[in-house]
Amino acid sequence: MGCGRVGAALATMLEEDGHEVTVLDVQAAAFRRLPAEFKGRRHVGNGIDQEVLARIGVGGADAFIAVTQGDNRNVMATQMARELFGVKRALCRIYDPIREEIYRNLGLETISPTLVGARLLRETLERAPPAGKTGG
């Protein structure tokens, strides 16, 4: 759910790994981010509408991943996938680290790119710079 940069890249990777992948976005234009060879289904619709989730077959999915720009939309859709459709693996991106912690404690599988990104930047900074690129 959410065919932004992350969603499109993830869908492509998962399909290359041999999974059957369906992509959902509120805007058809978002599917342009998918490569031409992507074979999975593309659906236009709102992922926090349970009728949309039912229509695209969330009930038969092994995993549901919400990566829209809205933390709250991701949280709501993921909980719907789990509670209403019994999806076993429901992953959710939450930018706000505090909300991420709250929902992790409630049992969602959550990722906060904010913390992950900050840590990566710090680690990169702490490493010695690559040879030949020091100074101007």
Add this chain to the structure above:
Amino acid sequence: MYIIVIGAGKVGYYLAKELLAEGENEVLVIEKDGAKCERIAEELGDIVLRGDGCEAATMSLAGFGRADMVIAVTGDDEDNLVSCQVAKVKFNVPRTVARINNPKNEEIFRRLGIDATISATAAILAHIEQELPTHPLIPLLTLRMGLEIVGLKIPPTAAVVGKRVGELMLPQQSLIALIIDSRGSPNAPTGQTVIQAEDEVVAVTRTENEGALRAALTAPSTSEPFGAAASGQ
């Protein structure tokens, strides 16, 4: 009571105003939009905090920890859900109420621990359904052996108005079990009970006889001077 209202749109504004008018409440409104905050501050006083009602920092500042009730009434169901869930889980707010815009969300909100939901859409739909001239028969409960309990309101134009229950020509295996009159009093009807306009009738019928029962109870009288028969019978 300390009541926190999230969202200062029309619902939030009038809600805060009413809660303040009760006199006993401490009310705080949280709103992202600066112009809406100003309107509240000018008209209702210094009871508004500008910020995101889903953001834990804003929630701490607003004193969610001592709130008796949180009411989330923004136009976005996902925001109302998260505000209420965080209020419950992180701040132990005893009662959370969420406005839902999509009436289908009622169940998921309840399952996720929100104490109460209010759906304007559902309320309006219920009123429209009651006011519709066709007076649909509403299935209430499915019983065994193809029987079901249905509800229906007697339109003022119906031919059965003024008739006794014993005189009615109902389909086979159909039975009027309860009549709620227009004042809201429930009565177990006898053969002598007279049907009145606007009575709510609860009946048992066979599923295949639903249409026939509806016709029997709602069809307009053919001698109706204004030709109420135009409603399709």
